[in-house]
Each structure stands twice: as structure tokens, then as C-alpha cells.
Amino acid sequence: xxxxxxxxxxxxxxxxxxxxxxxxxxxxxxxxxxxxxxxxxxxxxxxxxxxxxxxxxxxxxxxxxxxxxxxxxxxxxxxxxxxxxxxxxxxxxxxxxxxxxxxxxxxxxxxxxxxxxxxxxxxxxxxxxxxxxxxxxxxxxxxxxxxxxxxxxxxxxxxxxxxxxxxxxxxxxxxxxxxxxxxxxxxxxxxxxxxxxxxxxxxxxxxxxxxxxxxxxxxxxxxxxxxxxxxxxxxxxxxxxxxxxxxxxxxxxxxxxxxxxxxxxxxxxxxxxxxxxxxxxxxxxxxxxxxxxxxxxxxxxxxxxxxxxxxxxxxxxxxxxxxxxxxxxxxxxxxxxx
Amino acid sequence: xxxxxxxxxxxxxxxxxxxxxxxxxxxxxxxxxxxxxxxxxxxxxxxxxxxxxxxxxxxxxxxxxxxxxxxxxxxxxxxxxxxxxxxxxxxxxxxxxxxxxxxxxxxxxxxxxxxx
Numbered sequence: 001x002x003x004x005x006x007x008x009x010x011x012x013x014x015x016x017x018x019x020x021x022x023x024x025x026x027x028x029x030x031x032x033x034x035x036x037x038x039x040x041x042x043x044x045x046x047x048x049x050x051x052x053x054x055x056x057x058x059x060x061x062x063x064x065x066x067x068x069x070x071x072x073x074x075x076x077x078x079x080x081x082x083x084x085x086x087x088x089x090x091x092x093x094x095x096x097x098x099x100x101x102x103x104x105x106x107x108x109x110x111x112x113x114x115x116x117x118x119x120x121x122x123x124x125x126x127x128x129x130x131x132x133x134x135x136x137x138x139x140x141x142x143x144x145x146x147x148x149x150x151x152x153x154x155x156x157x158x159x160x161x162x163x164x165x166x167x168x169x170x171x172x173x174x175x176x177x178x179x180x181x182x183x184x185x186x187x188x189x190x191x192x193x194x195x196x197x198x199x200x201x202x203x204x205x206x207x208x209x210x211x212x213x214x215x216x217x218x219x220x221x222x223x224x225x226x227x228x229x230x231x232x233x234x235x236x237x238x239x240x241x242x243x244x245x246x247x248x249x250x251x252x253x254x255x256x257x258x259x260x261x262x263x264x265x266x267x268x269x270x271x272x273x274x275x276x277x278x279x280x281x282x283x284x285x286x287x288x289x290x291x292x293x294x295x296x297x298x299x300x301x302x303x304x305x306x307x308x309x310x311x312x313x314x315x316x317x318x319x320x321x322x323x324x325x326x327x328x329x330x331x332x333x334x335x336x337x338x
Numbered sequence: 339x340x341x342x343x344x345x346x347x348x349x350x351x352x353x354x355x356x357x358x359x360x361x362x363x364x365x366x367x368x369x370x371x372x373x374x375x376x377x378x379x380x381x382x383x384x385x386x387x388x389x390x391x392x393x394x395x396x397x398x399x400x401x402x403x404x405x406x407x408x409x410x411x412x413x414x415x416x417x418x419x420x421x422x423x424x425x426x427x428x429x430x431x432x433x434x435x436x437x438x439x440x441x442x443x444x445x446x447x448x449x450x451x452x453x454x
Contacts, residue, residue, distance in 0.1 A: 024393060024397070027370065027393060027396075027420050028370075028389055028390075028393050030369075030370060030371075030419055030420070031369075031370035031371045031374065031389055031392070031393070032389060034369075034370065034371030034372075034419075035371050035374070035375075038371070038375070056386060056388055056389060057388065057389050057390065058388025058389050058390030058391050059388070059390055059391075060390060062390045062391060062394055063390040063393060063394050065394075066393075066394035066397050066398060067397065
């Protein structure tokens with residue numbers, strides 16, 4: 001009987017845990033259990049009974065169609081993925097943990113710059129009357145920088161790998177059980193409030209950093225450098241806050257599919273729509289334009305030694321290219337309308 | 339095909355699963371396994387209905403209002419089963435399907451040659 005239960009769990013594994021699905025699972029299990037008991041009563045062995053029952057199970061896609069659940073093929077073509085409650089919990093937990101790791105990683109990267117500046121300034125200044133030779137200062141500072149960068153990279157790589165597991169969920173419509181949806185909605189609501197508070201705090205830190213920089217600016221070189229480092233650290237901390245709060249927030253939004261309806265950046269990659277005649281002509285003109293521009297640039301530079309000014313052909317070409325693109329688009333959309 | 343016995347394909351019988359279930363429910367309320375067992379017996383093992391097919395039919399019939407489900411009886415283990423009963427709408431639908439089958443049978447038979 002356990003085998004049968006496991007079989008059913010597997011078959012229903014990819015389905016969202018709605019009330020209807022759970023009832024179907026329970027009812028079908030009852031039917032199979034009844035059949036199993038009857039077969040055992042007839043004298044069949046455990047294996048025979050189980051084999052019999054499972055072989056008469058049928059096609060799960062038929063059931064899915066009736067319950068209005070898309071089959072995996074349909075899901076894939078509609079860009080949807082189903083997540084079980086357990087998977088949702090795991091997703092949220094991993095993202096939460098990684099947000100701290102990544103936050104720290106980025107923070108350390110920014111602080112690496114701060115540490116480098118501070119270390120250089122500190123050693124240049126010398127202390128206890130000891131002044132350090134330049135090579136030593138450079139080496140020590142770079143060592144400090146490297147330590148920070150290595151630690152940061154380690155964190156970013158490790159957490160990046162942990163998050164990779166959920167890359168498949170990017171840009172897909174996610175299906176989760178109604179109970180889970182309610183849970184996430186509530187969490188999202190309360191977290192958005194927290195998030196709204198954290199943002200100003202982060203910016204306050206940055207503002208504070210700028211203020212102290214302004215105040216301590218015209219003192220001595222060491223303090224100037226130190227205050228730059230402090231500003232960088234303030235920025236680093238603010239970024240840490242934004243990441244630690246931002247990632248879980250984005251995760252909730254992704255689970256509730258609130259991140260859809262964003263214009264896909266991929267749509268307008270091509271400057272010229274080559275399905276229209278105008279587009280093709282425009283593209284041809286554009287290529288010629290840029291080739292000509294390059295030629296003019298080099299001729300002007302080498303032959304006329306105008307290096308100081310010949311760069312101006314590029315902004316002019318960019319402007320002209322934009323004009324060609326607009327004209328091609330306008331002409332092209334007229335073509336399409338026909 | 340198994341050793342000479344011709345089994346009905348579920349594709350062919352798909353249109354009449356509902357009718358078969360309603361017929362059995364006319365005799366009295368019943369539950370999943372019992373209906374499945376009766377189908378096998380009455381058809382003399384020529385049609386063994388799959389669990390998914392059966393349950394899909396139950397869902398469909400319930401959504402159409404042809405049957406109602408309720409909790410009753412008990413599976414060994416103290417749990418309750420889901421029982422089904424036919425409704426008035428179900429009886430009417432059944433009557434229609436019976437007439438439809440008579441016509442279908444008549445038409446198809448015209449194209450089936452007599453076996454020598």
C-alpha cells in the first residue's frame with residue numbers, strides 16, 4: 001500500500017496544492033486502496049495486488065485536463081511553472097539568506113576602496129614618528145584592498161551559486177497554492193512597510209557621509225582621505241541595507257507575479273526593423289554612414305593632422321544615425337499599416 | 339489485443355463513460371471502487387476503466403450537475419469515502435444519451451459488414 005501512496009504522491013507531485021487537487025488525490029487513493037484490499041482478499045500477493053492497482057491507474061494528463069491544470073507541455077509553452085508549498089518555502093529562505101551574503105559581498109567591495117584609500121593615507125601620514133617608504137605603503141594598501149576584494153568575491157560567488165538553483169523561475173509566471181498565496185501576500189504587505197522605512201535610513205547614511213565630507217574637507221590631507229573613506233563606508237552600508245531588504249521584497253513580488261507587465265527590454269533591441277523595406281534601407285544607410293565616418297576620422301587625423309578636432313565626426317554621425325532611424329521607423333510603420 | 343480477446347479502447351468509449359456511470363448510479367448510490375468493479379464485471383472484463391478516467395468522469399458529471407457527492411461509509415481505517423448519487427438532471431441526461439446511442443448504433447451497423 002505504501003508503494004501505491006508513493007506512486008500517487010509522485011503523480012500528483014507537479015500539481016498545485018489546491019483544495020480540488022487535494023480532494024482528487026484523496027479520492028483516487030481511496031479507490032485504489034479499496035481495489036488493493038479486494039485483490040488481497042482474493043488471495044493475490046502484495047506485489048500482484050500493487051502491480052494490478054498501479055497498472056490500472058491511467059493517464060495523469062487526462063485528470064489534469066479535467067481539473068483545468070495545464071500539462072507540463074502546456075505550462076512550458078505558456079511560460080508557467082508550478083511550485084509546491086515546500087518549494088516556495090525553500091525559495092524564500094534561500095533568497096533571504098543570500099540577500100545577507102550578497103549584501104555583505106557588495107558592501108565589502110565598496111569598503112575595499114575605502115580601506116585602500118584609508119590605508120594609503122594612514123601610512124603616508126606615518127605614526128609614532130615613523131614614516132614609511134612609498135613601496136611599503138603601496139604594498140600594504142594593496143594587500144588590504146585585496147583582502148577585502150577576495151572576501152567580497154568569495155561571498156558573491158558562493159551566494160550567486162546558491163541562488164542559481166532558482167534561475168529557471170526568472171521571467172516565468174509562477175503558480176502556487178491559494179493558501180501559500182495568502183501567506184505570501186500578508187508577508188509582502190508587512191515587509192513593504194519595513195522596506196519603506198529602510199530606504200530613507202539608507203539614504204540618511206549617504207547624506208550623513210556627504211555632510212561629514214563637506215565639513216572635514218579643507219583640513220589636512222589625512223583627514224580628507226579619512227572622510228572620503230567614511231563616505232564610502234556609509235554608501236557601502238546603505239547599499240547593504242538596500243540589498244538585504246530589496247531581495248526578499250523582490251522575491252515576494254516574483255512569487256505573487258507582481259513583477260510581470262514590465263516592458264521587456266528585449267523587444268526593441270534592433271534599431272532597424274528589417275521586416276519593412278524602410279527598415280532595410282535605413283539599416284543600409286546607417287552602415288554606410290558609420291563606415292564613412294570612420295574613414296573621414298582617420299583621413300582628417302593622419303593626412304590633415306586634425307586629431308584635436310576630428311573626433312567631432314562621431315557625435316555628428318550619431319545624430320545623423322538617430323535621424324535615419326526615426327525616419328525609417330516612421331516610414332516602416334506606414335508600410336506595416338498598409 | 340491479448341490472446342484473441344478484443345478489449346475496447348478508451349478512446350472509443352470516451353463518449354460513453356458518463357452514460358455508463360449514470361446507469362450504475364440509477365440502481366443506487368455508490369462509490370468509486372464499487373462502480374469500477376461493476377463496470378469490469380458487467381462488461382465481462384472487456385472494459386476495465388482506469389482510475390483517472392473514472393475520476394475525471396465523476397468530476398465532469400458533478401460540474402454538470404448530473405451527480406452529487408457526499409461523504410459516507412468507511413474504508414478500513416476509519417476514514418470516510420466519497421459516495422455519489424444521481425440527480426434529476428442526471429436522469430434526463432442519461433435518457434438522452436440512451437437515445438443517442440440507439441441512433442449511433444444503427445448508423446455504425448450499416449457500415450459494419452457481416453462476419454462470415
